[in-house]
Amino acid sequence: MESNIRKHIETKINESLTNDEFERFFTVVELVEVKKKQQIVVEGQHSKLLFFVEKGTLHSFVTDEQGKTHTIQFGFEGHWIADLYSFLSDRPAIFTIEALEATTLLAIKQTDFERVCRQIPKFEHFFRILIQNAYVNSQQRIVKTFSEDAGNRYLALIKQQPDLLQRVPQYLIASYLGIKPESLSRIRKNYLKK
């Protein structure tokens, strides 16, 4: 089985891995196959796994006191996904991660990842970039939420990721944008008029 994870890491850190470096990393990686609707992380339960999406789609979300769910992020091929809070601390996960279709993942245990980071500085570096990007994106999302109305946020989103609508149901996109499915439907209707 051939993975494209090596290229992904090399692209992120902007340098190549030696075969030895990659092998040492790859031996601690485990292949995981999940079906649609299966949950790989469950809010409230500990999760010491970091996932790389080989193929398929997932989403992470929280459920609020009124039982409404809020999408935190989508995970597509070539993305990393985890509850980093639980992964990095020793606390229960703060959100749930669920497959939207049959999905193939590579899973890395936190202890193995720590070891690899210590042994191979490039992985430490890689991990920093991973969190850094996630953090910056998260801050940008807050700013966009405050500075743009839902219509503009939607346009920006499909501009940045035009295939999103083909890949995830519309009501999840609404949830990601922080609005109701009905509102997104109306936004799209108005948008088509122009």
Add this chain to the structure above:
Amino acid sequence: MESNIRKHIETKINESLTNDEFERFFTVVELVEVKKKQQIVVEGQHSKLLFFVEKGTLHSFVTDEQGKTHTIQFGFEGHWIADLYSFLSDRPAIFTIEALEATTLLAIKQTDFERVCRQIPKFEHFFRILIQNAYVNSQQRIVKTFSEDAGNRYLALIKQQPDLLQRVPQYLIASYLGIKPESLSRIRKNYLKK
């Protein structure tokens, strides 16, 4: 001049530093004094400094296309503040950091920080926890923005930080909550009735 930065780091990593470890770190730290309204990081300009707030108050914000500013975070005594994006990458800062009053900071250059991290694993660990917490808080803020109305977000904020109103102007709190000053004023008026 005595700093409380040592205690802060030890608390975060939940173990003590040896005198040697702390000394090695403290020698690369520089004391910075800024006046009210002075900017220590400017959006669009590179910034390779990480700041620890000894005394005083700052806020970080972005200015959108319509010229409106959006508060990203406040920095009080014992907080760390920086444009981590610019600090960790080699790109211009994505926001501005400005003192709200006369403020005393400790500044660490990125290169020194890297070196200290490499030499003293506890600092690497500390830094990870720092970003991790920032990232998790950022995600939680998104979820709260989507799941709670402005009134509840305000109540949660002053419950968590009751002295906030005494420390920063109300219009900045409004900006942090993602609403207009007029709206926060009305929210507070309604709140007093109950």
Add this chain to the structure above:
DNA sequence: CGTCTATTTGAATGTACTCAAAAGCGGTGG
């Protein structure tokens, strides 16, 4: 085909916004 789920549409409601003006507050200089 029928069932289940997702999306669209409608009408009424609510929350926050805009624009405008008034009131409050704090600091400075006469």
Add this chain to the structure above:
DNA sequence: CCACCGCTTTTGAGTACATTCAAATAGACG
């Protein structure tokens, strides 16, 4: 010490955007 100025906060009236609740339509899958 008080009057004035600039900035923050409050208040008012009208508006915009998104929500709620309900129902109709469309799509997907067995």
